[in-house]
Amino acid sequence: xxxxxxxxxxxxxxxxxxxxxxxxxxxxxxxxxxxxxxxxxxxxxxxxxxxxxxxxxxxxxxxxxxxxxxxxxxxxxxxxxxxxxxxxxxxxxxxxxxxxxxxxxxxxxxxxxxxxxxxxxxxxxxxxxxxxxxxxxxxxxxxxxxxxxxxxxxxxxxxxxxxxxxxxxxxxxxxxxxxxxxxxxxxxxxxxxxxxxxxxxxxxxxxxxxxxxxxxxxxxxxxxxxxxxxxxxxxxxxxxxxxxxxxxxxxxxxxxxxxxxxxxxxxxxxxxxxxxxxxxxxxxxxxxxxxxxxxxxxxxxxxxxxxxxxxxxxxxxxxxxxxxxxxxxxxxxxxxxxx
Ligand code: F0G
Numbered sequence: 001x002x003x004x005x006x007x008x009x010x011x012x013x014x015x016x017x018x019x020x021x022x023x024x025x026x027x028x029x030x031x032x033x034x035x036x037x038x039x040x041x042x043x044x045x046x047x048x049x050x051x052x053x054x055x056x057x058x059x060x061x062x063x064x065x066x067x068x069x070x071x072x073x074x075x076x077x078x079x080x081x082x083x084x085x086x087x088x089x090x091x092x093x094x095x096x097x098x099x100x101x102x103x104x105x106x107x108x109x110x111x112x113x114x115x116x117x118x119x120x121x122x123x124x125x126x127x128x129x130x131x132x133x134x135x136x137x138x139x140x141x142x143x144x145x146x147x148x149x150x151x152x153x154x155x156x157x158x159x160x161x162x163x164x165x166x167x168x169x170x171x172x173x174x175x176x177x178x179x180x181x182x183x184x185x186x187x188x189x190x191x192x193x194x195x196x197x198x199x200x201x202x203x204x205x206x207x208x209x210x211x212x213x214x215x216x217x218x219x220x221x222x223x224x225x226x227x228x229x230x231x232x233x234x235x236x237x238x239x240x241x242x243x244x245x246x247x248x249x250x251x252x253x254x255x256x257x258x259x260x261x262x263x264x265x266x267x268x269x270x271x272x273x274x275x276x277x278x279x280x281x282x283x284x285x286x287x288x289x290x291x292x293x294x295x296x297x298x299x300x301x302x303x304x305x306x307x308x309x310x311x312x313x314x315x316x317x318x319x320x321x322x323x324x325x326x327x328x329x330x331x332x333x334x335x336x337x338x339x
Contacts (some may be wrong), residue, residue: 180205232305267308
């Protein structure tokens with residue numbers, strides 16, 4: 001059996017052979033060529049398919065480490081604030097480990113699929129009358145004063161686990177790409193990729209993309225009321241903002257903004273032209289590449305952070321397909337199919 005990522009990369013991770021590992025066999029996700037996108041952009045573009053992880057997002061890489069560490073420390077419960085994916089991942093890994101799990105989410109603001117996942121795993125969902133930034137501030141405070149393991153990406157084990165995605169990209173391409181395009185929310189993942197690349201002695205330019213209505217790192221100040229169709233990255237005060245800015249500075253990249261319209265165009269383009277359905281936050285990476293160009297790169301990797309089916313509501317509101325009602329007779333069917 002292919003091992004989970006801690007076993008695969010144990011030499012680079014803070015776990016020893018005696019540690020009990022909580023794994024759902026995360027990592028080892030495909031790097032897929034994107035021919036239509038490559039043609040439009042004028043560079044060879046590959047997609048890192050992080051939706052292929054067990055709960056459908058990149059969070060599982062960090063969660064195998066964070067929950068394994070929580071078990072090692074004797075924790076009985078884990079907690080996180082979340083725009084949805086962290087909650088789903090934390091609930092799954094906590095279930096696997098036999099730990100209790102509570103998640104604090106902005107009430108009514110997370111995609112239904114992510115909420116369903118969290119509930120299915122037995123997570124306790126606390127619907128906060130406030131946004132993600134407030135939720136994170138509150139769980140940090142709670143974890144400081146109670147014996148509950150905080151599994152947001154402020155937890156170092158999360159970054160350690162997530163850096164392995166950079167290792168895999170390097171293995172698959174036989175070296176780093178010239179440019180990495182990645183959506184930025186709380187800024188943990190861009191921090192993790194940069195750590196992974198630099199640990200391997202590589203330095204691709206890092207281009208992070210935020211949604212225009214939730215772009216604190218582009219504006220240079222927190223956003224009090226972040227808004228975007230990409231609910232996963234509706235964040236106004238990224239916990240690892242400084243590290244994200246450091247990563248782009250050191251790598252010669254940038255953090256830039258894309259509009260919701262641009263995100264939705266990229267979302268549909270990937271589904272209709274590449275046959276790949278990603279969630280809107282993931283599409284922000286492609287939107288950014290389409291908007292700002294490859295910047296002289298030959299090889300570009302876009303990090304596709306989560307699966308499209310997690311957010312069915314946005315899909316139903318913005319798809320390019322059609323539903324045609326049909327009476328049960330052949331003439332009607334012929335008209336419906338060919339008309
Ligand atoms: N893409 C998706 C699908 C996400 O769920 C997130 C973050 C990001 C991108 C941004 O990653 O925060 O490391 O910069 N989701 C978090 C959550 C905030 O709670 O699920 P980041």
